[in-house]
Amino acid sequence: MQRKSNLALAIVLLLSLSSPVHAAAPKAGSKCTKAGATTTAVGKKYTCIKSGKNLVWDKGVAIPVVTKAPEIEVKNLLSTDSRITSTSELTNIDTCKTTDNTPMQIFTGSIFTNGFPRPAQALTGKKLAKILVIPISFKNLPFMVEKTQRGQTFTSDIEAMNQVIPLVEDLFKTISVGRFAVKIDVLPQPDWWVINEDQSFSEVWGVSKTPKIAEIIGKYKPDFKFDDYDAYVFAGGNGPANMRGLGAAEAALAYPIANSKKGYFNGMIAIGGFTDPALWVHELGHALFMLEDLYNFDKPNELPSGKGATVPFLWDVMADSTKRQFLEWNRLLMGWLQDSEMRCLTNQKTSVHFLAEYGATTYPKLLTINLAPGVTLAAEARNATNSEKGVLLYTIDTHIGHGSGPIITQNTLLTKGKSQSWLGWEFTVLDTNTGGVLVSVTKTDIDKYVPPVVKPAVQNNPVTPKSTLVITRGDIVPNGSLAARATWNVTGHESYRLYVTDVVDFQKVYFETGVVNDSSSPLVIDIKGLVCNKEFRTVTEFYSKKNGEGERQVIESLQLRNLTCP
């Protein structure tokens, strides 16, 4: 009944709204009731006037047609500068869309890549990704519907999820300037995954949670179909009020699975701690586009050097998951930057380029110089402090793997009038304005890039070489006063090194083992010399040979925090 009356109301509204559209033009001279009343019809405005002692409609005046003013594109004056090298003198774009030589890609089949062609599982060039959030409840970590006090807010897991989703959708729109969007659905509550066991994910960063998810799917959800969405977000609860879940999110790239026509799923695992939209962009940057981590797993002490070139922690969300921006190179990998917005050089002696900041314009935004196959020197415009733009220089070296610094950026922008020489090329900023830069590039061959000696690839080996170091479980927990114990299930190692630093200032070292020859498993390491009420970063390095030699795996953990004061 309710339904019927609503329908009736809707029809009434529709009629009353539509009636003016169909109103016939009042016939000039026909009667009207109120002097000064007006009506419009068929492009004319009629007024009720007095004619003798009668009130009649006048003959009407044509309503001027308001045409929308054409949008005037504000031309950037630097973009038409006569010094700019014409496109015909540049190198074909394909030369700068450099081949991927990522070692992990070649040797272990890892799908993180930093060059071209893009992996078939990446959404490169697509305009929209459909994402499904799957809330998962464990016996000891439910996905909460009931609200609890968390810091300043009184919220539940589902409420926090519903709050972050529109922020993630908005962030993708703004960060891509409308070139890419995500549409995120959440499984309805009756379909949430209720797992009748305790969660047993490793809390150690670097130990993947994806195999555990795959195990859960096999055991509890063998009929769940992974066909309708581009990526799946496995979301766990945040736990008690003083926790934010397990505190680490990870991406799953093309993870093999039986319940999918494609044979794999792309996804993100966030057992709590999912309230920062930039973190989603980072993880989905992996899961949707197979982008690499641009921070450095191997030499983290070199991160915030403040001098010279380092990993792009100032410039890209894949290097620092709190940054809401991408390098143009990453935009190119995702198909958010058109070929026409890129310029390519190889051996041109001198050339001049206009580079616009990222935005809706079609101006060039990325200058690339191919130094060797798989190695590119790049320049783009970024906001300098004085509201004018500056030039950001960086290198892309696809021989360097995921998490080992495949992209190295300058930490400071090159501003108007300044020059810088790097890897055989000199860049001079001729002019800047609020929308872009005019940069001159000269091939100098000073400190020219020398390609590394390519080791002959291991041929005739049908089996994909796998790492000899296998880490299945790790735990770093408080153990006694201002002390802790790390326990690792690891095989294939003959030596290790563990050290503990401040979570922000990596130069502040609290504990260090040095390289220790030890091949035991479980490997138990006692940590001393810690302080109370602080967060720590524990880095454990495993080596396949004695004395820190052979293959290396580095695992960083933020598990150790807030020790009680004695």
Ligand SMILES: [Zn+2]
């Ligand atoms: Zn990452």
